[in-house]
Amino acid sequence: MADAAKKPLPVVDFLKLPDIGAPYLEGQKCKKCSAVFIGPRAHCSKCGARDSMEATRLSNQGQLYVFSIVHRSFPGVEVPYVSAVVDLEGGGTLKGNLINVEPTPEKIKLGMPVEVVYKDALGRKDREGNSYVSYFFQPAKA
Ligand SMILES: [Zn+2]
Numbered sequence: 373m374a375d376a377a378k379k380p381l382p383v384v385d386f387l388k389l390p391d392i393g394a395p396y397l398e399g400q401k402c403k404k405c406s407a408v409f410i411g412p413r414a415h416c417s418k419c420g421a422r423d424s425m426e427a428t429r430l431s432n433q434g435q436l437y438v439f440s441i442v443h444r445s446f447p448g449v450e451v452p453y454v455s456a457v458v459d460l461e462g463g464g465t466l467k468g469n470l471i472n473v474e475p476t477p478e479k480i481k482l483g484m485p486v487e488v489v490y491k492d493a494l495g496r497k498d499r500e501g502n503s504y505v506s507y508f509f510q511p512a513k514a
Contacts, residue, residue: 378501386411397429399430401426410466434509437465441455441480454470468508472510484511487513488508494506
C-alpha cells in the first residue's frame, strides 16, 4: 500500500477515530455511581464497585481546571505552549495542550470554557511513516 493511503493513527488509545463520523474521546463510566475516568480500569475508584465500568463517549466541551505556560522543553518542541488540565462536561478530566490562545496569563482564565479539537499531531511521523491525530483544547467559541 502506498504511504499516502495510510490512515492516521490516534496518539492515545482513548482517542477514537471512527471510519464514519468525527473523532471523539472515550472514557470509562461506572454503572453504579456514574463516575467517569480516562483509560481502562476494572473497578471504580470512587465507589469501589467491581466490573461496573462501561465505555462512554466524552463531551467535547469543558472547563479549564489548571494550566501552565511552558517556556522550556525538549529540542524541537516549539515554546512557549500551554499545558492544561480540563474537566469535561459530564465527567472526565484530562491533560492536553491549550492552543489558539496567546500563551500569557492575561488571556487564560481558570474555569474558562474550552472545547476539544482534533488535528494532526504537529506533522510528526513514526519510523513506518504513520501520521498521528491528537486532541487539543482551545477557547470555546462564544
Ligand atoms: Zn462507581
